[in-house]
Amino acid sequence: MIRVQEQDFDLGTELKAMSAGNTSIGGLCSFVGLVRDMAGNADIGAMTLEHYPGMTERALEEIEAEAMARWPLEATLIIHRYGRLEPGDQIVLVAAASAHREAAFEACHYLIDFLKTRAPFWKLEDTADGPKWVDARASDDAATARWAVKSGGE
Amino acid sequence: MIRVQEQDFDLGTELKAMSAGNTSIGGLCSFVGLVRDMAGNADIGAMTLEHYPGMTERALEEIEAEAMARWPLEATLIIHRYGRLEPGDQIVLVAAASAHREAAFEACHYLIDFLKTRAPFWKLEDTADGPKWVDARASDDAATARWAVKSGGE
Amino acid sequence: MKLLYFAWVRERIGTSSEDVARPDGVNTVGELIGWLAGRGGGYGEAFADQAHVRAAVNQSHVDMAHPVNDEDEIAFFPPVTGG
Amino acid sequence: MKLLYFAWVRERIGTSSEDVARPDGVNTVGELIGWLAGRGGGYGEAFADQAHVRAAVNQSHVDMAHPVNDEDEIAFFPPVTGG
Numbered sequence: 001m002i003r004v005q006e007q008d009f010d011l012g013t014e015l016k017a018m019s020a021g022n023t024s025i026g027g028l029c030s031f032v033g034l035v036r037d038m039a040g041n042a043d044i045g046a047m048t049l050e051h052y053p054g055m056t057e058r059a060l061e062e063i064e065a066e067a068m069a070r071w072p073l074e075a076t077l078i079i080h081r082y083g084r085l086e087p088g089d090q091i092v093l094v095a096a097a098s099a100h101r102e103a104a105f106e107a108c109h110y111l112i113d114f115l116k117t118r119a120p121f122w123k124l125e126d127t128a129d130g131p132k133w134v135d136a137r138a139s140d141d142a143a144t145a146r147w148a149v150k151s152g153g154e
Numbered sequence: 155m156i157r158v159q160e161q162d163f164d165l166g167t168e169l170k171a172m173s174a175g176n177t178s179i180g181g182l183c184s185f186v187g188l189v190r191d192m193a194g195n196a197d198i199g200a201m202t203l204e205h206y207p208g209m210t211e212r213a214l215e216e217i218e219a220e221a222m223a224r225w226p227l228e229a230t231l232i233i234h235r236y237g238r239l240e241p242g243d244q245i246v247l248v249a250a251a252s253a254h255r256e257a258a259f260e261a262c263h264y265l266i267d268f269l270k271t272r273a274p275f276w277k278l279e280d281t282a283d284g285p286k287w288v289d290a291r292a293s294d295d296a297a298t299a300r301w302a303v304k305s306g307g308e
Numbered sequence: 309m310k311l312l313y314f315a316w317v318r319e320r321i322g323t324s325s326e327d328v329a330r331p332d333g334v335n336t337v338g339e340l341i342g343w344l345a346g347r348g349g350g351y352g353e354a355f356a357d358q359a360h361v362r363a364a365v366n367q368s369h370v371d372m373a374h375p376v377n378d379e380d381e382i383a384f385f386p387p388v389t390g391g
Numbered sequence: 392m393k394l395l396y397f398a399w400v401r402e403r404i405g406t407s408s409e410d411v412a413r414p415d416g417v418n419t420v421g422e423l424i425g426w427l428a429g430r431g432g433g434y435g436e437a438f439a440d441q442a443h444v445r446a447a448v449n450q451s452h453v454d455m456a457h458p459v460n461d462e463d464e465i466a467f468f469p470p471v472t473g474g
């Protein structure tokens with residue numbers, strides 16, 4: 001399941017709903033991304049997340065479908081927020097549940113890596129010099145690229 | 155933090171407590187292990203987890219300390235249950251929080267891999283032929299061994 | 309064609325969307341960028357550094373050689389920074 | 392020495408712990424296993440397949456060559472299966 005929303009989400013509720021009633025699940029791996037204060041940059045705080053409604057949902061559904069095709073998963077979840085976010089706020093949740101822990105870990109990692117380079121979101125950060133668009137990071141491209149050569153099995 | 159307990163734990167409460175008030179955290183990765191029904195083996199259901207009180211806590215603390223030394227982590231959590239567990243029940247929670255997502259993912263993965271091969275727990279499964287001790291899996295040893303050759307960075 | 313702009317591409321151009329009739333000779337995303345940049349002003353600024361502009365056609369990421377058609381929804385934006 | 396047994400090692404021996412005076416010539420975990428196995432009965436069964444018995448001395452995993460001393464807490468158990 002994927003959701004794109006402005007409001008916050010409750011981590012425990014979301015994760016419990018994924019595994020509830022499915023006793024084929026042996027492992028549930030999740031990752032939550034949070035807005036952090038930049039160390040030594042007290043002037044960087046809140047941010048505003050812009051996205052491309054329509055394409056965002058498509059991109060997330062594609063990433064989810066790819067993970068489902070690549071690993072034996074019982075459930076996946078992607079929730080991504082947009083709008084105004086303060087330090088400590090939850091930005092994104094990705095999770096994967098499987099009979100096997102390696103599949104759950106790898107699929108969860110895959111979801112966040114591809115989301116970072118494919119989902120159409122843009123971060124506008126508050127700084128002492130005014131709002132500033134965050135630059136994409138080469139390390140995120142590298143994180144996505146490695147899945148092309150890694151074996152997808154367990 | 156590590157905890158060894160018979161009672162269940164609330165996933166959302168535990169994960170929220172890890173990141174509460176720490177805005178240096180950019181990512182929180184967690185893994186929950188659950189008792190699963192073996193596909194095609196409806197006769198395998200509940201299990202009883204035995205452990206070695208004292209050594210269990212020591213082993214988990216060591217694993218946690220090793221992860222803390224290897225990655226730049228803001229918080230880690232290991233909760234492992236013992237006693238009687240039914241299909242769908244939570245067995246174990248491991249989680250790692252860091253400024254960086256790769257560190258959170260790798261440390262979380264490391265925690266569960268080492269816990270599987272070093273923490274003194276033994277599973278006694280109910281089967282149609284009576285209770286049966288679960289055999290250790292070679293794949294768990296392999297999962298631990300790979301950390302010896304993998305780079306510990308991000 | 310329906311054109312959409314996001315993040316600093318949107319800010320430089322000064323609008324988030326517009327309808328444009330496909331000009332003669334504009335058959336690819338790259339050619340459309342060239343034509344838009346030729347409008348000057350905010351468009352010139354937005355497309356001055358084409359290495360940092362990405363495109364989607366009908367809500368899928370595409371490269372500069374991708375064809376554009378009259379009924380397409382075409383979006384321009386910086387490299388994404390979600391997650 | 393305080394000896395502890397877990398899982399099927401415990402079941403085969405029939406007790407979870409016992410105090411034992413270190414016999415002459417028993418200076419390593421491996422030698423202790425040999426001496427315990429020589430007791431026969433449940434001990435013989437528990438240590439028949441030594442490849443599947445693991446040991447801890449003072450709550451740390453050790454190999455068969457590890458020394459044992461009079462005041463040690465020494466545990467024997469199958470390979471662990473937690474998580």
